[in-house]
Amino acid sequence: MAEVDRRTVLLGGAAAGALAFAPGSARADAGAELAILFDTLFQESLRLRPESATLLGLDKGVNADLRGKLSDESDAGRAAQRTQTQDQLKRLRALDPAKLSATDRINYDTVLYTRESAAGLQKYDFGGGGSSPYVISQQNGAYQSTPSFLDTKHPIDTAGDADAYLARLTAYAGQLDANTARLKHDVAAGVVPPDFLLDKTLTQMGLAHVPADTATVVKSLAARAKAKGLGDRFAADAAKIYTERVLPALDRQIDEVRAVRSRATHDAGVWKLPQGDAFYRTALAASTTTRFTPEEVHTFGLEQAREIVARIEPLLVKAGLTKGTTGERIAALFQQPGQLYPNTDEGKAAAIAFCNDRLAAVRTRLPRVFKRVPSYTFEVRRVPKENEAGASSAFSQAPSLDGSRPGFVYFNLQDSAEWPKFMLPTVIYHEGLPGHQFEGGLALSNTNLPLIRKTIGFSGYAEGWALYAEQVADEIGMYDDDPLGVIGYLKEALFRAQRCVVDTGLHHFKWSREKAMAQFVTELGEAPGFAEREIDRYCANPGQACSYKLGHATFVKLRAAAQAKLGAKYDIKDFHEAVLGCGRVPLEILERVGNEWIASKA
Known part of the structure; x- marks a missing residue:
């Protein structure tokens, strides 16, 4: 395979010609409809992923309640994600992309791609719902991601922030139990992580299993609340939640991972799993x-x-x-x-x-x-x-x-x-x-x-x-x-x-x-x-x-094509602006953007 686009299908090639004949008012109306839909889809997704709202600094205003919530890792939460994906796909496909401007078409194709990709992964009833087949491993699971998120991403400026932290700390225990339940489900279906991944997972869980006075999730809130002059209540409350809720949930998870470890093999690849080859592709x-x-x-x-x-x-x-x-x-x-x-x-x-x-x-x-x-x-x-x-x-x-x-x-x-x-x-x-x-x-x-x-x-x-x-x-x-x-x-x-x-x-x-x-x-x-x-x-x-x-x-091939076709007209700043200005896109769409830019400059 000498060229990166050997099997690439460019999205919307036929639509490009149709756009030239679409009336301007129709394109404007379609663009306005798409903008409203995008805003709706974005807000819906934030509601199911509260951590994203905090990471982006958008857990305020109508989304202020999200600062005290975490993603629902339970079966009900997973079902809600699948339902949302299918519903959003339906609404996206109801639009007529031929009526969109060239820029809106790129936006449309890109967002549609994300939902289609998510739907493809969600067909597999194991793992965390993404591209990992294992809900718990040395790299996956709330036991390692949520403490880091609370420590470094959840802001503590006011008493309300600290209360939201405590609410999330309580929700963290629920995430642990949900991950444990999903692990049991997956193992019953024959999806067992390899022994060496479980060994590392247990090592990390052991390091995370510490008393409240040395736990990162407790010390972080205590130190930051103190620095803001919020008093000692939050430190005491965090220690109580951690001791009474988080540690028992972590104990249950460690026990289950140990039990799974006794059944694990040393085979490394996902080929060993049910639907393993299809999942890998x-x-x-x-x-x-x-x-x-x-x-x-x-x-x-x-x-x-x-x-x-x-x-x-x-x-x-x-x-x-x-x-x-x-x-x-x-x-x-x-x-x-x-x-x-x-x-x-x-x-x-x-x-x-x-x-x-x-x-x-x-x-x-x-x-x-x-x-x-x-x-x-x-x-x-x-x-x-x-x-x-x-x-x-x-x-x-x-x-x-x-x-x-x-x-x-x-x-x-x-x-x-x-x-x-x-x-x-x-x-x-x-x-x-x-x-x-x-x-x-x-x-x-x-x-x-x-x-x-x-x-x-x-x-x-x-x-x-x-x-x-x-x-x-x-x-x-x-x-x-x-x-x-x-x-x-x-x-x-x-x-x-x-x-x-x-x-x-x-x-x-x-x-x-x-x-x-x-x-x-x-x-x-x-x-x-x-x-x-x-x-x-x-x-x-x-x-x-x-x-x-x-x-x-892909980037290198596009740059070489631009240099070859544009000659003296080529400017690396313009090239970089073209491939960065479109925002993050699938490589299939990047090819289209790059080639259309080259054609416009030739």
Whole structure:
């Protein structure tokens, strides 16, 4: 599979001609109807996902009650999600897209895509309703997501905020029990996580199972309420709720996970599950927003890996590394003097400080290649210790819509040896600027996008852009004084190519966990702990790892086409504005947007 669009179907190609003949007043009326529907759909979705309202800073006014609620994880809550998806699909399909303007058609196709994708995943009566087949794992479940949300996302400014926190803390116990009930349901249906995922889950649950006086969810409220002069009542109330409700629910969940562990096998991929092959294909399509088969993705990953290795080889030789495999020589870079921060809290703090410095440095160069730079603030943080065992190696969280909370880039620093200095800058450019935080910040601040579009995310687009952003960082000179950093940048590109190989290997070709880990260690020189955590992530969330390189290939192919067809008319700032100004879209729609922009400039 040499080209990323081999099996892509462009949405709305036939409608483009029809739009030319649609009267302007008809398009305006259809656009107004679509805007009203979008607002309605967005508000409906917020009602079922109260955490989203808080994350966006929209838990106020008519949605003020959502600040004290959490998502309903029960069977009734899952049924409500399915019903809402089908009802929203019905209303979207009732509109005539041929009457829409070109811009509204992109918005329509994008929102419709999200509901169709959700409906495809909701057909499977197991997991959390998304692309993970497991409701509880080292990466999934309220036991690890809700405490982090309450600690870092729920605001405490007033007594009302603190009371809402207490209400959510009570609801958290209900989420735990709902997850436990769903786990029992899934296991009865033959959906059992692999033993190694359950082992990590139990480890994290053990770290979360602490007395009230040391529990993050209690200490967070106590400290923040005190800082706001709200008194000691909230700390006492939180401790009571935690001790009487949360801990017993966590005990019940731990007991159930232990019971399930006794039935688990070591098979890593979802091929072993009932409907496993069909589920993987659905999850792969949902994450990548392409129509590629697992076999095509696997071949694509191998081809990309060969091309990137050919670029790395001369750089390794130039660095004096001439003996051993590519992976062995990359691994040797980890051991060079000055590359590793001490594996202490002080050393990890120094690594975070270095990352924040890189984030500040790259921001000054962005106007060279972008017309707009988001005004939001961003910062780098360490993953909380209690989540390090199963958390991703690095990830990003968007700022609030109003900018009252900054965007965060998190590094998993469980073992500093996994993060040599030459690897850190590229990850900052990917997760921060000009990657996720840049793209996400522009989407949130884009006044031309309806709110529902600002808050939609697609892994193929987002991860593809972030990987492309690593390339842009190189092109604007962020590695000019850091030759080893260039190797780190290419290593990360190779890492994303190999992800396509190992994800499809695990879930389609029935690779073992050990074979997948060995692929990373041998081909990439990864530390065994890093490789293990990454592979376990793919086992818990199949398909998502493939979205990076497929998305990157789409952006790169569109840019190459623009350069070839526009010649002297080509301006990289204009190109970036075209592919970012449309907001987050499926890769199929990105192809359409890019090609139409090229045609308009030719």
